Amino acid sequence: MIWLNRIYTSGGELASECETERATINTMDNRRRQRNKTKREDFFRSLCFLMPSLLGVGVFFILPFFVVVYYSMIDGVSSRNFVFLDNFIKLLDNSAFKMAAKNTLQFSFTAVPLAVVLAMGLALMLECRIPGKSRFRTFFLSPMMVPVASVVLIWQVLFGYNGTINEFIMLFGADRIDWLQSDYCQIVVLILFLWKNLGYNMILFMAGLANIPKELLEVADVEGASEAYKFFAIKLRYLSPTVLFVTILSLINSFKVFREVYLLSGDYPYEKLYMLQHFMNNTFRSLDYQKLSAAAVLMALFMVGLIAFLFWAEDRFGKDVEG
Amino acid sequence: MKKKRYFSRGVMFLLCLIFAVMFLMPTVLTITNSFMSEAEINANYGMVFSTTTGGYVSKTVNLKFIPDKVTLSQYIDGLIKSPEYLLKLWNSIFLVLPIVIFQLAIASVAAYSFTRWRGKFRAFIFFFYVILMLMPYQVTLVPNYLVSEWLGILNTRWAIILPGIFAPFSVFLLTKFMRRIPYVQIEAAKVDGAGEWDIFTKICLPQCRSALYSIAILVFIDYWNMVEQPLILLEDAESQPLSVFLSSVNTGEVGLAFALAVVYMIPTLLLFLHGEEYLIEGIAHSGSVKG
Numbered sequence: 001m002i003w004l005n006r007i008y009t010s011g012g013e014l015a016s017e018c019e020t021e022r023a024t025i026n027t028m029d030n031r032r033r034q035r036n037k038t039k040r041e042d043f044f045r046s047l048c049f050l051m052p053s054l055l056g057v058g059v060f061f062i063l064p065f066f067v068v069v070y071y072s073m074i075d076g077v078s079s080r081n082f083v084f085l086d087n088f089i090k091l092l093d094n095s096a097f098k099m100a101a102k103n104t105l106q107f108s109f110t111a112v113p114l115a116v117v118l119a120m121g122l123a124l125m126l127e128c129r130i131p132g133k134s135r136f137r138t139f140f141l142s143p144m145m146v147p148v149a150s151v152v153l154i155w156q157v158l159f160g161y162n163g164t165i166n167e168f169i170m171l172f173g174a175d176r177i178d179w180l181q182s183d184y185c186q187i188v189v190l191i192l193f194l195w196k197n198l199g200y201n202m203i204l205f206m207a208g209l210a211n212i213p214k215e216l217l218e219v220a221d222v223e224g225a226s227e228a229y230k231f232f233a234i235k236l237r238y239l240s241p242t243v244l245f246v247t248i249l250s251l252i253n254s255f256k257v258f259r260e261v262y263l264l265s266g267d268y269p270y271e272k273l274y275m276l277q278h279f280m281n282n283t284f285r286s287l288d289y290q291k292l293s294a295a296a297v298l299m300a301l302f303m304v305g306l307i308a309f310l311f312w313a314e315d316r317f318g319k320d321v322e323g
Numbered sequence: 324m325k326k327k328r329y330f331s332r333g334v335m336f337l338l339c340l341i342f343a344v345m346f347l348m349p350t351v352l353t354i355t356n357s358f359m360s361e362a363e364i365n366a367n368y369g370m371v372f373s374t375t376t377g378g379y380v381s382k383t384v385n386l387k388f389i390p391d392k393v394t395l396s397q398y399i400d401g402l403i404k405s406p407e408y409l410l411k412l413w414n415s416i417f418l419v420l421p422i423v424i425f426q427l428a429i430a431s432v433a434a435y436s437f438t439r440w441r442g443k444f445r446a447f448i449f450f451f452y453v454i455l456m457l458m459p460y461q462v463t464l465v466p467n468y469l470v471s472e473w474l475g476i477l478n479t480r481w482a483i484i485l486p487g488i489f490a491p492f493s494v495f496l497l498t499k500f501m502r503r504i505p506y507v508q509i510e511a512a513k514v515d516g517a518g519e520w521d522i523f524t525k526i527c528l529p530q531c532r533s534a535l536y537s538i539a540i541l542v543f544i545d546y547w548n549m550v551e552q553p554l555i556l557l558e559d560a561e562s563q564p565l566s567v568f569l570s571s572v573n574t575g576e577v578g579l580a581f582a583l584a585v586v587y588m589i590p591t592l593l594l595f596l597h598g599e600e601y602l603i604e605g606i607a608h609s610g611s612v613k614g
Contacts, residue, residue, distance in 0.1 A: 043442075046436045046440035046445065049433065049439075049519070050448070052429045053429050053433035053491075054433070054448070057452070057491060059489075060486045061463060061486070062455075063470075064467070065466045067469055068466055128331070128332055128335045129332070130332055130336045131336065136343055139347055140343070140346055142346065142592075143349070144544065145544060146350050146353075146591065147591060149550070149565070149566040149569040149584065150588045151349045153580055155349070157352075157368055199346070200606055204610045206607070255459035255461065256551075259550040262554070263569070263570045266570070276461050277551060280465075281554060284468065284555050292465050295465075296461065296466075299461050299462050300458060300462045303459065
């Protein structure tokens with residue numbers, strides 16, 4: 001009888017165990033459901049906050065960009081025949097586009113390295129405890145705040161055919177240069193570009209330099225490392241994300257240099273200054289949607305490729321110091 | 324050893340001084356020259372702009388720092404006598420202020436969303452914003468133009484203001500600032516029963532005040548300087564901002580152009596002098612695209 005009893009009780013225990021297990025399963029289920037619910041609520045809430053921005057970006061940038069992609073592959077807004085890559089091929093054959101792309105690339109590839117290296121130089125210079133450091137920082141940053149339109153006049157005085165710089169050159173007996181109407185014109189714009197952008201880049205580098213652990217440099221000092229070694233082995237490595245960012249930023253700014261060119265020499269500059277934006281402006285005037293769209297898509301692809309490459313390069317060479 | 328260090332620091336200081344002069348000269352020259360009379364400007368720069376309006380034109384260009392006679396006549400001519408320039412200045416202001424205000428409002432809400440909730444979906448959208456931010460005008464202007472055309476707002480201010488409001492730059496920067504707010508604070512507020520809107524307005528926004536200011540400065544300069552957008556999206560000369568208009572005033576009345584140039588840089592310079600520290604902080608935080 002006892003064993004029977006035991007079976008009963010154990011059976012009861014078993015049953016109750018089952019029950020508790022079922023209960024736990026139940027609560028786990030509930031919890032999961034709960035979690036899913038909060039997750040869904042969170043998603044909904046986050047979307048509420050994001051919506052105004054997302055909607056605007058969608059309407060003004062993303063959706064029309066799809067249309068741009070579509071336009072770049074049809075032969076006309078009215079006929080709408082699918083021609084795939086024809087517009088791109090035509091664009092790459094277009095002499096104005098080729099010239100604009102060449103000039104822009106030429107300018108970017110000289111301006112960007114200079115903007116990076118000189119800005120880093122300025123930042124390093126201010127790092128050496130010179131008197132009046134913050135004053136100098138203010139001075140270097142000030143051009144950023146001056147609208148280009150305001151200083152173009154001075155640039156014209158400086159670089160005009162009868163301008164100050166030519167006066168100076170003639171003082172030394174050399175021939176004067178027609179700065180804005182010759183192959184030297186990119187130099188004029190380059191100086192304006194650097195004048196305007198170096199301060200911003202310098203601040204970025206200064207922030208980067210401030211992030212380098214002080215102990216590391218102190219140890220290097222104690223060990224008697226040379227300035228050059230400290231720079232290449234420590235500073236440059238820690239600065240590599242900054243270098244990446246400054247490069248991207250300067251690249252974008254160098255594409256914007258049309259602004260300077262336009263204000264200096266108007267719609268039809270010397271041909272070396274014919275930038276991509278000039279090409280776009282002229283195409284806007286003729287409202288050739290296919291050409292415009294193809295150019296926009298091509299440039300977007302180019303930018304994405306370039307940025308991806310820069311990220312890859314930074315990942316490759318600056319990895320060991322991260323974290 | 325010590326001597327050597329002093330020497331190198333002296334050299335650095337000199338270099339900095341030279342650079343400082345180079346950086347400051349154009350601005351200072353513009354300002355001082357705006358106080359010259361038309362006659363003096365013509366005498367000094369007549370050769371460059373070849374506006375032989377009579378009077379004495381010197382054979383060489385005189386780059387002059389200090390005017391012979393300080394006069395406000397250029398300002399009076401530009402601002403009081405001919406209201407068209409004032410109108411252009413209003414155009415600039417009416418284009419830029421709504422962009423700055425609404426961009427910040429929308430960006431702060433979006434940045435809160437990116438800060439408060441993480442997840443693959445949001446990470447993807449944020450990444451998308453970064454890419455969009457890095458696109459040059461040449462790419463974004465075409466979609467903007469198409470939309471403006473569909474909405475029928477081409478050649479109105481809205482064609483510039485609306486896309487400007489949704490520019491992703493401030494979303495990106497503000498998110499970076501907000502992510503530095505300790506998450507514990509948000510969690511604590513939530514436990515105490517605060518709603519999301521309360522957390523946003525009472526915890527996040529007050530701590531982002533300086534960030535908002537610095538971003539406002541950056542956005543303001545960017546749009547105050549704009550040339551590309553009005554050239555394409557605003558066709559009639561009437562509603563062009565001063566930045567575009569300044570380039571066309573150059574040829575005839577150089578003295579006037581100097582005065583207008585100075586008027587045009589006053590708002591940004593004031594912002595700079597007032598908020599330099601914030602600005603520097605803002606720039607420093609824009610410093611990395613990742614993370």
